[in-house]
Amino acid sequence: MSILRVGHIQYINTYPLLYTILKERETLPFTLASDTPARLNEMMREGNLDVSLISSFEYAATPERYLIYRDFCLASTGYINSVLLVSKREIEDLQGATIGLSDSSATSTNLIKILLKEFYGLSTTFNTISYQEDFEVSLTKNDAILIIGDEALKFADNGKYRVYDVSYLWTEKTGYPVVFAIIAINIQSSKMHKKELELLFEKFKESQRIFKERPEEIIEFAKLHSPLSINFLNYFSNLTYTFTDECKEGLRYYYRMLEKCGLIPKAEKLRFY
Numbered sequence: 001m002s003i004l005r006v007g008h009i010q011y012i013n014t015y016p017l018l019y020t021i022l023k024e025r026e027t028l029p030f031t032l033a034s035d036t037p038a039r040l041n042e043m044m045r046e047g048n049l050d051v052s053l054i055s056s057f058e059y060a061a062t063p064e065r066y067l068i069y070r071d072f073c074l075a076s077t078g079y080i081n082s083v084l085l086v087s088k089r090e091i092e093d094l095q096g097a098t099i100g101l102s103d104s105s106a107t108s109t110n111l112i113k114i115l116l117k118e119f120y121g122l123s124t125t126f127n128t129i130s131y132q133e134d135f136e137v138s139l140t141k142n143d144a145i146l147i148i149g150d151e152a153l154k155f156a157d158n159g160k161y162r163v164y165d166v167s168y169l170w171t172e173k174t175g176y177p178v179v180f181a182i183i184a185i186n187i188q189s190s191k192m193h194k195k196e197l198e199l200l201f202e203k204f205k206e207s208q209r210i211f212k213e214r215p216e217e218i219i220e221f222a223k224l225h226s227p228l229s230i231n232f233l234n235y236f237s238n239l240t241y242t243f244t245d246e247c248k249e250g251l252r253y254y255y256r257m258l259e260k261c262g263l264i265p266k267a268e269k270l271r272f273y
Contacts, residue, residue: 008040016241029199073240075180080239177240183204211236
């Protein structure tokens, strides 16, 4: 069995899906690359990974490169507190505003572009900010900022700013879930690594079984490996990992809206592995 190059989003929200792989990484025929969604998108695009959780937007931008694993994704249908728009004023008052967008994201940056344009009727300007930059520093240069992942979970709302959960806004406005990330397989890797991919997907299923039957095991793992002080069970429970028909339709809707807003040339069909 050859070595499979696997991408791992470095945020804790992946633990209920990758727990078994992270725990057994020394004994599995995988190499793991842990990084931000944006960096993993780039590595997959360049052919440096065989399979990875990537931003849903990355598939829309280069669909000819990938197949989508049909069973699992990273999605939500409401409040998750890890994709936040932090603003100096009410969202309705952001006409002409400058919005700082995290450079670690692709799906969420385009979610907020669609929301502001299509559902709030706003014309705004966008800047890129480093996900490692201090919140207060970013807000001195922008009217609002988008932060995601563990960085968003670290944000302490002291009442100084208006804070909007982008996942909640999207579902409220559209009626669809947000599919933040998909599991993508490079086309060539799908032909060359069938046995390794079968093992990887079985490990995903095993992680999900553990999360459903013994969630405390994954919660303890999260506490051990994360500096965050949050209710991990509540956070994980607000996320959806099963790629349901509802999530697939939500993803198709997101792609149609990307095309409508000129953010991709065309919304292509979903191609599954």
